[in-house]
Amino acid sequence: MTRRFEAPGYVPGMIPRARLLTALQGHVPDRTPIWLMRQAGRYLPGYRELRAKHGFWEVCRTPELSTRVALEPLARYPLDAAIVFSDILVIPEALGLGVSFGDGKGGEGPKIAKPLRSAEDLASWNREDLPERLGFLPRAVAHLRAAIGEDRGLLGFCGAPWTLLCYTVDGSSKDEFLGARCLLHTAPDLAHAALRELADIAGALLLAQVDAGADAVQIFDTWGGLLDREDYARFALPALQRLTAPIVARGVPVILYVRGGGHLLPLLGQSGVTCISLDWRTGFEEARKALAGSSVRALQGNLDPVRLFAGPEAARRATRAVLDEARAGTTPGLDGFVFNLGHGILPGTPPEAVAAVCEEVVRE
Numbered sequence: 001m002t003r004r005f006e007a008p009g010y011v012p013g014m015i016p017r018a019r020l021l022t023a024l025q026g027h028v029p030d031r032t033p034i035w036l037m038r039q040a041g042r043y044l045p046g047y048r049e050l051r052a053k054h055g056f057w058e059v060c061r062t063p064e065l066s067t068r069v070a071l072e073p074l075a076r077y078p079l080d081a082a083i084v085f086s087d088i089l090v091i092p093e094a095l096g097l098g099v100s101f102g103d104g105k106g107g108e109g110p111k112i113a114k115p116l117r118s119a120e121d122l123a124s125w126n127r128e129d130l131p132e133r134l135g136f137l138p139r140a141v142a143h144l145r146a147a148i149g150e151d152r153g154l155l156g157f158c159g160a161p162w163t164l165l166c167y168t169v170d171g172s173s174k175d176e177f178l179g180a181r182c183l184l185h186t187a188p189d190l191a192h193a194a195l196r197e198l199a200d201i202a203g204a205l206l207l208a209q210v211d212a213g214a215d216a217v218q219i220f221d222t223w224g225g226l227l228d229r230e231d232y233a234r235f236a237l238p239a240l241q242r243l244t245a246p247i248v249a250r251g252v253p254v255i256l257y258v259r260g261g262g263h264l265l266p267l268l269g270q271s272g273v274t275c276i277s278l279d280w281r282t283g284f285e286e287a288r289k290a291l292a293g294s295s296v297r298a299l300q301g302n303l304d305p306v307r308l309f310a311g312p313e314a315a316r317r318a319t320r321a322v323l324d325e326a327r328a329g330t331t332p333g334l335d336g337f338v339f340n341l342g343h344g345i346l347p348g349t350p351p352e353a354v355a356a357v358c359e360e361v362v363r364e
């Protein structure tokens with residue numbers, strides 16, 4: 001086990017932003033940094049009240065509103081980082097595919113009015129003035145940075161090309177994205193072309209968020225685990241490398257979350273990212289073994305979000321178990337650890353359990 005006071009990069013009493021960045025650079029800070037995937041959103045009363053008055057895209061496109069949503073979890077819990085309030089589907093929406101989410105009560109999933117099925121569909125994407133039309137996202141980052149000040153970490157994000165392709169082809173996840181998975185084999189050239197383009201658009205959007213004040217970025221490959229190793233290596237990985245390279249070249253930490261990606265770990269080590277966010281089914285030891293010697297410097301994760309439904313005490317114990325497991329070994333060059341959930345907080349999660357999880361992490 002790493003002795004904290006002996007670890008490289010150890011600085012006592014760090015500000016949250018330095019704590020997060022120290023861990024993401026592969027070192028061990030004064031205590032484990034924490035933020036939670038989907039930390040702003042439907043489980044919080046302030047978000048639900050705001051959504052009763054404003055549409056989802058309206059919240060995303062109005063920096064005053066998106067900042068208000070992003071600040072609510074920071075006001076409630078001792079989190080080391082804010083994440084800009086937005087969605088991975090801003091890209092298909094900006095391409096003119098017509099993305100909608102229903103009434104915000106959940107359960108319906110997204111809907112895509114103009115799904116990608118053919119080369120003609122790809123040609124019809126609206127590429128005009130994309131950076132301007134997506135400009136609300138860097139503006140939201142800048143607005144949030146001004147609101148949180150310089151001491152707290154700030155994360156930007158986007159969807160991975162493969163996960164974006166899933167929604168672009170199928171709209172919702174109800175058939176496990178059968179359309180997107182079939183497209184890889186029925187029209188591989190079309191799939192590659194779409195993945196390349198999604199990678200370039202997402203990459204530009206991440207750089208714009210960094211320029212606006214994000215300290216690090218996270219790429220969500222929520223549906224990466226649907227692919228076998230061969231298809232991930234052939235389709236998802238090259239697009240991911242294309243997306244990641246310019247950001248890593250700028251020295252910005254890049255976190256990659258792949259839900260159900262345990263079987264893909266050796267490939268994820270080739271993606272170029274500096275941190276892998278594990279889901280609740282993938283162990284830290286397994287990940288360290290698979291990622292040793294790669295560009296990955298830190299691991300993030302991986303408390304099962306359903307553990308928060310069993311009451312604050314059970315959530316606290318489960319948090320302790322994750323902290324212990326995450327620190328139970330060292331791998332030179334891969335000693336960074338950021339506490340997080342193994343997937344986003346679920347709507348209906350009791351806010352007291354979120355408080356218990358945070359308390360347990362910051363108690364050290």
Ligand code: CP3
Nearest residue numbers: 037038039040041085086087088101104109110220222344
């Ligand atoms: O603090 C935060 O983390 C909130 C910012 C955020 C949202 N979406 C807001 C949102 C983030 C980081 C996301 C990422 C996202 N969006 C992912 C990857 C993370 C994951 O959970 O796997 C994915 C797959 C999506 C796509 C998406 N957006 C879906 C499937 C849905 C509908 C159902 C759902 O899970 O909420 C959305 C809409 C959405 N994005 C909501 C929020 C708060 C709810 C929309 C509403 O209020 O109507």
